[in-house]
Amino acid sequence: MRLLVGVAMLVCAISGCAPASKGSVDRGTVRSVLEGRTAGFVLVASDSVEVLRVDEARCAERLPPCSTFKIWNTMVALQLGLVSTLEEPFYKWDGQKRSIAAWNQDLTLGRAFSVSCVPAFQAL
Numbered sequence: 001m002r003l004l005v006g007v008a009m010l011v012c013a014i015s016g017c018a019p020a021s022k023g024s025v026d027r028g029t030v031r032s033v034l035e036g037r038t039a040g041f042v043l044v045a046s047d048s049v050e051v052l053r054v055d056e057a058r059c060a061e062r063l064p065p066c067s068t069f070k071i072w073n074t075m076v077a078l079q080l081g082l083v084s085t086l087e088e089p090f091y092k093w094d095g096q097k098r099s100i101a102a103w104n105q106d107l108t109l110g111r112a113f114s115v116s117c118v119p120a121f122q123a124l
Helices: 002-015 027-034 056-060 068-080 109-114 118-123
Strands: 041-044 051-054 089-091
Touching: 027 041, 027 051, 051 056, 068 109, 068 118, 089 109, 089 118
Parallel strands: none
Antiparallel strands: 041 051
């Protein structure tokens, strides 16, 4: 849950909820959100050549994406209108028993995200 809150704060800060001019990233806001956390963060502004890195050494490490793709998939699904809310039915369980009991049922987008349901996001 801390990751989700941190990502939400970063998205809000970067997308314009925090004061920043177009094409500019408030580096102080991004750094303050990540302060005290063990994390690497890279932001490449699509409308400029600006690149922001927090903890460059960590950013250079090659690591698997793990569950971070679920954040992206959730934002894309909402942006494209594939789902309109976190509470609407999203994933129809295929009947295959999986080792995580919470995955063995139909799920809303919010619930699929909270239980980190890999099959739901693979289907998306």
